[in-house]
Amino acid sequence: MYVSNSVGGFFVTGLWRMSLGASADPRLIPGEANGVFNLVGYARQLSDGKLYYLYATTSNIPETYIPLAMYRAEADGVTGQTQLRTDAYVPREVLWSPGGSGAVIIDITQAIATGNYPGTGPLLYLKSDGSPAVPLIDNARLLRWGK
Numbered sequence: 277m278y279v280s281n282s283v284g285g286f287f288v289t290g291l292w293r294m295s296l297g298a299s300a301d302p303r304l305i306p307g308e309a310n311g312v313f314n315l316v317g318y319a320r321q322l323s324d325g326k327l328y329y330l331y332a333t334t335s336n337i338p339e340t341y342i343p344l345a346m347y348r349a350e351a352d353g354v355t356g357q358t359q360l361r362t363d364a365y366v367p368r369e370v371l372w373s374p375g376g377s378g379a380v381i382i383d384i385t386q387a388i389a390t391g392n393y394p395g396t397g398p399l400l401y402l403k404s405d406g407s408p409a410v411p412l413i414d415n416a417r418l419l420r421w422g423k
Contacts, residue, residue: 278353280305280329282317282344284337291316291329291353304353311335317344318370318379319353326371328352328379328404332364341366341388346402348376360404368397369419378403382416 279292290307292315301381305314312333319329330344343364368382380401387395399416400409 278319278321278327280316280319282315282330282332283341284313284315284339289313291319293351293353313337315342316353316368318372320372322372322376324372325351326376327353328376329353330365330367330370331359341378343385346379346404348404361402361406363400363402363409365400368395369417371419371421376404378405380412380419382419397401399407402419407419 277294281289287309289369291305292302293294293304294302305316312335315332317330319327321327326348330346331347332342332344334342343366345359345364346361347357347359365381365383366385366388368384370379370381372379382397383400384395384397387397396415396417398414399412401412402409
């Protein structure tokens with residue numbers, strides 16, 4: 277199981293891989309290293325065996341939401357880490373496509389900027405090839421894959 281946190285405050289930011297009965301340190305990406313905070317969100321290992329997540333770094337203690345960009349790496353979270361998109365968003369929810377071609381997100385960037393928390397926002401399809409974001413609907417919540 278992968279656990280990630282991209283918002284500072286009550287919990288440490290970073291990325292962990294947990295397994296029952298494991299005794300090793302499960303940290304893959306530390307929350308802070310050498311004065312840089314690693315913000316990792318919505319980590320998911322997909323059918324290609326790679327780990328996909330949204331990621332950003334900051335030199336300030338993250339006291340609010342920071343826009344995150346799309347990344348891919350090997351299952352350890354760091355080997356072969358590649359930024360897939362240069363645009364960044366503040367996601368409320370994320371659903372990854374099973375094969376890694378992209379994700380649908382609810383972008384609450386504008387809601388956060390106007391103080392509307394927890395906020396809702398537009399549903400966007402972000403392809404992992406870096407092509408422009410595709411707006412789907414103006415307002416969404418409670419994402420689920422269906423048949």
